[in-house]
Structure formats: C-alpha cells, structure tokens
Amino acid sequence: MSMNRSSFPIKEGELLSGNVVGHPDGRGRDAFIISGTNYISAATTADYYGKKWYWKSALRLATLTPMSTMSESNFDAKRPITDPSFFSPREMYVENRTSYEGGAYSGNTDADRTFIFNTPGVKILIRALGTGRKLQGSREEYLRWLGINATRGEVSVELSYEVENLVATYRFIRADCVRFKELAWTWILNLVTTISSYALLSGRDLDTSSYPLMLEYIGTFHDEIRKPNPNRSVVVDLKESIQFKAKTKLRHISVMRAAAAEALKNLVAFDKIFEAHGVSIQNHVKSLTMQLVKDGNNMDSLKMKIKEAQDDIRYAQGKIDEKNEKRLCTPNYMWVCPIGTTISIGTVVQTKNARGKLQAAMEKVRKLLDEYRSSMLVASRLQINVTFISAQIQDLSTEIGPLVETIQKLLVSWNDMETYLRSLLNLIDFEPESIPPMLLTTSQLQGIVDGWSNLTDHALIYVGISSLNEEPIPENIQEYIEHLKLAIESDGAGMLDELD
Incomplete structure (x- = not known):
C-alpha cells in the first residue's frame, strides 16, 4: 500500500x-x-x-x-523455470479505463488493456499540453481570437484589467508547457524508445529472441552439468553464452532505468509548477466571473449551460480515448476556438457512437455562442473559454500523478528482472550445479517472443504519434462541427466497433 x-x-x-x-x-x-x-x-x-x-x-x-x-514474482533463480510470464512484458499494459463518466471517473474494469503510455489519462495530458502551448500572449491577441472587439467599448476598464491578468498567467503557462515538451516529454519518448529497443531484442522470432535463447542455454547447461562426465568445452561455451545474454540485458535495464529516472525527475518538478498554475487560473476564473457579474451579466444560467456542455464533451472524449488505440492518426488533436484543444476529426470519426456524442456536445457550445451573441457576447465567450481552459490546466497536474506511478511500477518490474539476472550470474559462477532445469515448452517460449514483438509495435507506434512536433490545426467550433459532420456522413474507412 x-x-x-x-x-x-x-x-x-x-x-x-x-x-x-x-x-x-x-x-x-x-x-x-x-x-x-x-x-x-x-x-x-x-x-x-x-x-x-x-x-x-x-x-x-x-x-x-x-x-x-x-513485486509480484519473488522469483527464485534456483527453482525450475516453469513460468513464462516472468520473462514476458510486465507492467507494460494497463486497463484502458474510461477517463470521464457523467462528471466522475468511472473506473470501468471491463475495458481492454492498453500500452502504459497510451492510456486515456496520457491522451488528456497531451491535449492539455497542446492547449497550454497555444495560449495567447497578449490581451489584444486573446480578445481578437475570441471575436471580441475591445475598441467598441464592449470591454469595461475593470474587465480589461481582469483579462490582462488572465493573459499574463496564460503566458507563464505557455512557457512552461513548451519547457515541459522539451524536457519532460522528451524523456518520456526517450524512455519509450529504450523500451522498444529492449522489446525488439526480446521479440522478433524464436531463433533470435534473447529470452528464449538464454533460457535454452540455461536448460542445456543444467542437463550438461549433471552428466557423470560433462563436456567441459560445452559447459564453458554455455556459461559464456548465458553470461553474455544476462549482462547484455542488465546493460539495457540500466539504460531504461536512467531514462525513467530522468523522466520522473522532470515529471515531479513540473507537477509542482502545473499545480501552482491550476490554482492561479482558478483564482482568475473567480475574479473574472465576479467582474462579469458586476458588469450586469446574469452568469448563473450561463455557467450551468457551459458546465453541461463541458461534461458531455469530456465524457465523449473519454469514450473515444478508450477506443482509438490501434487506429491513431496525426495530428491527434486540434485547436478549436473558444474551448482549446480537442480530439482531431480523423481520430473521432473512427468511433461509431462516441463521435455522435461529441458532435452533439460541441453543438451545445455553438448554440450557447449563438444564444448570447447579442446580449452577452463578451461574457459568454470569456466564460466558455476560461471554463474549458482552466479544466485543461488542472488536467496537466492531475494526469502527471498516474504517469509517475506507472513509471514506478516499471522500475519495480525491472528490479525483479535485474535481481534474477544477477542471481543467475552468481549461480553460474559459484554454484553451477544449482542452475535449474528449463521446463518451458516451445509454445510457451513462442508466447514470450510474441509478447515482446507486440510490445515493440505498440511502443514504436506511440513514439510516432506522440512526438508533439506537429502544430494542431486551428478551427473555430462551427468549422469543427461542420467538418466532423461531413466526416461522419462519409462514414470514414475502417471504423472501430460500436461502443456500449
């Protein structure tokens, strides 16, 4: 615990x-x-x-x-080798849980398993980073983006002051999101790359995979060393082969551990930064809303409608995040005015039911903009924006915690394997007669290889679509809805299974 x-x-x-x-x-x-x-x-x-x-x-x-x-294994290097799971990818997949369900995290235990860095939570984090890196740097730029004309007297002096303070915080958030991408996210991708390299050596085919070869050497060594007159040349060759495989794996584990340490160091440092930004922007939202009320705007009804639309959007995006692991595309998010980043249309269209839910939720935001266009244009656009943006800034901190825990679990599984490999090296040097029999079947060995090969595919795909190098396509919400509607009507190629 x-x-x-x-x-x-x-x-x-x-x-x-x-x-x-x-x-x-x-x-x-x-x-x-x-x-x-x-x-x-x-x-x-x-x-x-x-x-x-x-x-x-x-x-x-x-x-x-x-x-x-x-640690689940407590693997004893002297025991007969009968459990293929210990040599298969461990802590590399997690439950692909719904990220948002009707205003609460659902904890759906029936969802499929997914690669550890492709969870809904990580996708939320990626979108939040996209939002942070696109925030405006000046009051004029911000108001222009929202379609608010400050020169016509639409913005009071007091409200202008609140907007100026908000945008100042946006600038700090933007700078830190850029730094996060360059530092922490680079190390996350580096970690995934080292994992893919390790998986590649452990996968491929039965004749070249490092784990089955090492296990075969161990089994043959056990049989040979127990003969009345073991062939010393064979014993030496097998010993050197086992040592080479074990030491090679130890070197790779060391590389993965170093990458994990760098990733953890940066993640924890930025968590504190984003936590502070979350508090700051929440204070700005309260202050801005109070000023809008002072300016004569009826905010209670507007805030309820915004919250309803926001809940629907987050729910739909959570469902899409669950279902798009195998059919990802780039860019995987878009920059939509006035709500920030959202899932790209190319990704949304692959999910049969959730895409309709997302379209309906986006329509609620569009209708809000239309409803308040004449009477509360400034208030509605500012309130919609700060509500959505503040939630995504909160996500920056909220989703780092599970990512840290994921990497911690990886370190523990590597610690298990490292302990086993070092125990194996000690046995072969000082207690060769204690080397255990290798009782895994060919089918079980093939299962080990297949597991690592599948992990290689997952990791390489992830690195390819998660570099964050592409700029998100900018659209306003009306354009996003129209393009999504066209994509749905065309019934894009190869949709995923219908959601429950």
Whole structure:
C-alpha cells in the first residue's frame, strides 16, 4: 500500500538507507530514486554530504511503497523455470479505463488493456499540453481570437484589467508547457524508445529472441552439468553464452532505468509548477466571473449551460480515448476556438457512437455562442473559454500523478528482472550445479517472443504519434462541427466497433 510523506518513518536529516538507483547530479541535490529492502521511492529530494544521502523533503508525488506489495514474482533463480510470464512484458499494459463518466471517473474494469503510455489519462495530458502551448500572449491577441472587439467599448476598464491578468498567467503557462515538451516529454519518448529497443531484442522470432535463447542455454547447461562426465568445452561455451545474454540485458535495464529516472525527475518538478498554475487560473476564473457579474451579466444560467456542455464533451472524449488505440492518426488533436484543444476529426470519426456524442456536445457550445451573441457576447465567450481552459490546466497536474506511478511500477518490474539476472550470474559462477532445469515448452517460449514483438509495435507506434512536433490545426467550433459532420456522413474507412 502506498504511503505519503507524513506516514513515512524517516525524519528530515536522517540517513537514507538503500541504494541510489536513479542518477543524482553529484553536486549535492537532485530528484532521484532510492530502492532498499523495504521501500522504493520515486522522486524524493535529499542532501548529499560525505558520500551519504540525507532526507530533505518529499515532493507531493513521492509515494513510498513497500517493495513486497509492488513485486509480484519473488522469483527464485534456483527453482525450475516453469513460468513464462516472468520473462514476458510486465507492467507494460494497463486497463484502458474510461477517463470521464457523467462528471466522475468511472473506473470501468471491463475495458481492454492498453500500452502504459497510451492510456486515456496520457491522451488528456497531451491535449492539455497542446492547449497550454497555444495560449495567447497578449490581451489584444486573446480578445481578437475570441471575436471580441475591445475598441467598441464592449470591454469595461475593470474587465480589461481582469483579462490582462488572465493573459499574463496564460503566458507563464505557455512557457512552461513548451519547457515541459522539451524536457519532460522528451524523456518520456526517450524512455519509450529504450523500451522498444529492449522489446525488439526480446521479440522478433524464436531463433533470435534473447529470452528464449538464454533460457535454452540455461536448460542445456543444467542437463550438461549433471552428466557423470560433462563436456567441459560445452559447459564453458554455455556459461559464456548465458553470461553474455544476462549482462547484455542488465546493460539495457540500466539504460531504461536512467531514462525513467530522468523522466520522473522532470515529471515531479513540473507537477509542482502545473499545480501552482491550476490554482492561479482558478483564482482568475473567480475574479473574472465576479467582474462579469458586476458588469450586469446574469452568469448563473450561463455557467450551468457551459458546465453541461463541458461534461458531455469530456465524457465523449473519454469514450473515444478508450477506443482509438490501434487506429491513431496525426495530428491527434486540434485547436478549436473558444474551448482549446480537442480530439482531431480523423481520430473521432473512427468511433461509431462516441463521435455522435461529441458532435452533439460541441453543438451545445455553438448554440450557447449563438444564444448570447447579442446580449452577452463578451461574457459568454470569456466564460466558455476560461471554463474549458482552466479544466485543461488542472488536467496537466492531475494526469502527471498516474504517469509517475506507472513509471514506478516499471522500475519495480525491472528490479525483479535485474535481481534474477544477477542471481543467475552468481549461480553460474559459484554454484553451477544449482542452475535449474528449463521446463518451458516451445509454445510457451513462442508466447514470450510474441509478447515482446507486440510490445515493440505498440511502443514504436506511440513514439510516432506522440512526438508533439506537429502544430494542431486551428478551427473555430462551427468549422469543427461542420467538418466532423461531413466526416461522419462519409462514414470514414475502417471504423472501430460500436461502443456500449
């Protein structure tokens, strides 16, 4: 069970036990990972004195989890090898849960499993980053984008002041989203690339895959070493082959671990930044809304209608996020005025029922814009924008937490494999007679290969569509609805199964 900082029995200034398996910067402070007998922590902050690490503080996401509850294997290198799952991809797939259901997260346990970095939550994060990177940098640009003419006296002096403050925060958010893409997201993609490289070596076909070859060598070594007169030349060759395979995998695990450490360090740092932005923009929304009320606008009914449309859009996008894993396209989101980024039409059209739900939800926003065009144009456009944008900025922080936990679980599974490989190397050096029999069938070995080959495909596809290098296509909401309607009417090629 995860424990937060307040329940962790280490006090500030106390010596940390365990091995540093991240990469401290060597200059005294850094976010890093500590693993010990009892706990693993992703992203703590410590001070380094006299070649020892001392507890400094835990960031908000620095959960500390007993290793025994995270590790499922407790694999004994001396036991007969009968479980192919230990050598198959582990912690690489998660339940593809509905991200938003009628105003609450549904936790749908019947959804299909998906690649860990292709979950609905990560897709929400990608869209939120798209919004953050496209926010306007000046009051004039912002009002022009919303179709508000400040020169006609449509914006009061007091409201103009509130808008100026809002846009100032938008500028900070935009700069940090650009930095996030360049730093944290680059390391996420680097991590996925290292995983794909590892999977490629472990997949392909039965005759070249590293896991089946290593396991075959182990089985043959076990049989040979137990003969009354083992062939010493064969034993030496097998020993060297096993050592080569094991050490190669250990090197790759080290590379993946380093990439994970960098990703974690950046994710946790930006989580604090985005959390602060979320609080700031919420304050701006309250202040802006209060000023709109002071300017004579009836905001209660408008806010209810906006919330209803927003809930419908998030619900539909959550359903689409569940269903589009195998048929992704670029760009995977679009920049739509006045609500920010949304799923691209090319992706939406692949889902049969949810696309209609999204179109209907978008129509609600369009009707709101039409309804208040004459009486409350400024108020409606500002309120719609800040409601949608503030929710996406909240998503930036909300969705980083699960991503951190995902990478933590990866580290634990790699720790299991690393422990096994080192135990195997120790056995072959010091207790060769304890090398166990390899009892996996050819079919089971093929299953291991297929698992890694499938993971390679998932990882490579993900890197290809998640680089965030393409600029989202800009449209207003009317154009988006019209293009979506045309795409639905044309009944695009190869739609996914109908949703429940």
